Amino acid sequence: MPSKRLGNTVPASHNARVSTTRSTLPSERRAHLVHLAGELFAEKGFRATTVREIADAAGILSGSLYHHFDSKESIGDEILTGFLDDVLAGYRGADADDPRAAIEQIVRTSSATLTRHRAALTMLQRDWNHFGAQPRFAYLRDAMREIEKTWITHLERGKKAGLFRADLDAKLTYRLLRDVLWMPTSWRQGEGGWGTDEVVDAFLRLLFEGINAPKRRRITSKN
Amino acid sequence: MPSKRLGNTVPASHNARVSTTRSTLPSERRAHLVHLAGELFAEKGFRATTVREIADAAGILSGSLYHHFDSKESIGDEILTGFLDDVLAGYRGADADDPRAAIEQIVRTSSATLTRHRAALTMLQRDWNHFGAQPRFAYLRDAMREIEKTWITHLERGKKAGLFRADLDAKLTYRLLRDVLWMPTSWRQGEGGWGTDEVVDAFLRLLFEGINAPKRRRITSKN
């Protein structure tokens, strides 16, 4: 399994990260600060969010943040590592033999993970250029590579099994699908009043069947 | 036609905008500067791009930019207005009676427009929070509203005509589709080596038919 190989890499780099930070005990207070920061980063972007805003949200002075974190960057780091660890765990768990089932597993597990890490995902999308460029965030690229590999594997297996259209460009489809899957997360919470499940279901139907009305409904008893 | 009505509104607000800027004549030089700025904004984000970088790209000093523009913001403004005018023109031209044809028109025209304004679209997605908040950029919200209305109109008409699945949530589908349609533009040019047409075709097939292999392949020799 390719994910196994990559699996060693990513958490490793993550752990290396964490040790950089002063305290290893999430310590409740610290976790709260990370959460606050995440919300702000998601809302306004990483660069556009100032440490003072984070500190204000926490009711302390900006300088005091540095008792908890080395730098603003390390807060972002902590948020993103936590997120990607969860995502990868989900992907690795989606190991059904049937490619369609596997993909459905991925979609459903992602949906849950993404909801939990809404802010982190938004950060990732929004500030990918910022983070992706720095060596410190190499683990981001590693994680994305594992995710890509997982999708492509399932799509190709589906094609070979005659389940998916033979002319699917697996890589292109992956890009399209992953981005679509990640997209609703960035929609402002409850923007359209859609629950997570609604979106996922709509997405899955769209994905497997398209928007067309069923072709010859009289004969086929649906799907 | 609702688009006609809205059509008057949006360019009006647009023209009001433009008059704010010092010169109305694009003047070649100015257009070049706007283009350079757009590329940088798309690459690094609006806020993360400094006026010095823009000026450097143009081979002038940063202060000299202000001979051409009021502010960094007004450069962004110019880029976005130019883009949205084009987009809306495309949407308004997509007026086929058949909803499927209309949507296909939108997708195809969008594809061309988006290619031409790749940078602008990326800016819009990436820095929507930044721009959308300011009163100055109210026209952005107006334009997005017209776009939404157009999609929903076509989707609903398709549903009524029995062309599209009756259980489609038009608004949700619109969000999903529009974002998907706009997404590949932000992929770094030629990232996967996909040409524009390839992406559009893949997108349209996915859209209308899903990823499933055709239901009764034995009978139809199609595809």
Add this chain to the structure above:
Amino acid sequence: MPSKRLGNTVPASHNARVSTTRSTLPSERRAHLVHLAGELFAEKGFRATTVREIADAAGILSGSLYHHFDSKESIGDEILTGFLDDVLAGYRGADADDPRAAIEQIVRTSSATLTRHRAALTMLQRDWNHFGAQPRFAYLRDAMREIEKTWITHLERGKKAGLFRADLDAKLTYRLLRDVLWMPTSWRQGEGGWGTDEVVDAFLRLLFEGINAPKRRRITSKN
């Protein structure tokens, strides 16, 4: 008493102002900075004084000023509000029944206040156009209006009581007198070696009696 009524208005707007500034506690250090800034503003004008000069005078970097104040403007604000509060307090205290006594009280109290706030007054005169135009400084106009009302009230009462010439244009006289009263403050300290009292006395004699030699010259038929 009209001054009473207005009395509520002006300090109110003042307090509203102050809350805008980061800290409400003058904090010693902050007060010192305000003082330094005031001296410079008086000497060179508000606009002509750079924040760097203020910072230099305080022995810190210019950016560090922004730890204490929102903006250069808010320093000016603080100086002017402090000044006007004092001035108005003096005017409100000058409530003798005899109009001549009241005016003398005003002149004498002003003299003391103006000495204490020499820099602020100079700013007010010199940069009135700058400040007066901005909505933020509306309280300036309020304060000036109260001052005018006070003078005019006393002058009119003096006219009715037959103490002042019946043909005095109260408003014009007020303008002339107030400006004269405020003028010496802007003279460079000790420019002519005149003490404050000297100037005030000269002013009061001029005011009440003019420059003519005493009338009772019955003998001389002149004039």
Add this chain to the structure above:
Amino acid sequence: MPSKRLGNTVPASHNARVSTTRSTLPSERRAHLVHLAGELFAEKGFRATTVREIADAAGILSGSLYHHFDSKESIGDEILTGFLDDVLAGYRGADADDPRAAIEQIVRTSSATLTRHRAALTMLQRDWNHFGAQPRFAYLRDAMREIEKTWITHLERGKKAGLFRADLDAKLTYRLLRDVLWMPTSWRQGEGGWGTDEVVDAFLRLLFEGINAPKRRRITSKN
């Protein structure tokens, strides 16, 4: 006559100035530009007025101003020299033997001159610190010195003749009076609806007689 002596100095430095400027012929166009600039300088202050604003007022581009003038400073120079030449001419013409008559002549001639050069006077008051500091504007200090000398001469002569109070501090009185005399000019035109003559008359009465009602009104029928 002291004014004669100084008289040589001031216009000399003035002429030296003028030759600096490119064209000697006022040329109509140039005079217009100077006028426009003066109005703006008076309204907003010399420093606060940008050359672009002047150019805008004239309907040309800012760079084009430099075909007419060396620099912004030289425009200010031209305005001030023109003004002071006129003022001094007026002072020199006020040579009545009677000190009171002489002072009245000064006040009346000044009033006319000041009205004609309202903008210049406002500049002088407002931006004295700016100009007074530069060597280039040494003639300003010369002119002011002549003006002071003239007043003091008349005041002292009036004291010796028993016309003015013996305890007048001539220098202090001069400062007070000159500033008062110059003050109304800076009042926004027609601010109180006062005509020039009104102000001058009010001023003269105040000056000679003070604000007190005439001592023995019953007896004297006078005014």
Add this chain to the structure above:
DNA sequence: GATGAATGAGACTTCATTCAT
């Protein structure tokens, strides 16, 4: 742990001035 003051680098912007066309 937190505060308050400060740093230092760098951001956006302004403006008088120059100059080729």
Add this chain to the structure above:
DNA sequence: CATGAATGAAGTCTCATTCAT
């Protein structure tokens, strides 16, 4: 004479970060 483009110095302000108390 005027334009349009550019310069370069300076100005206000922002912000991550440090550190003594």
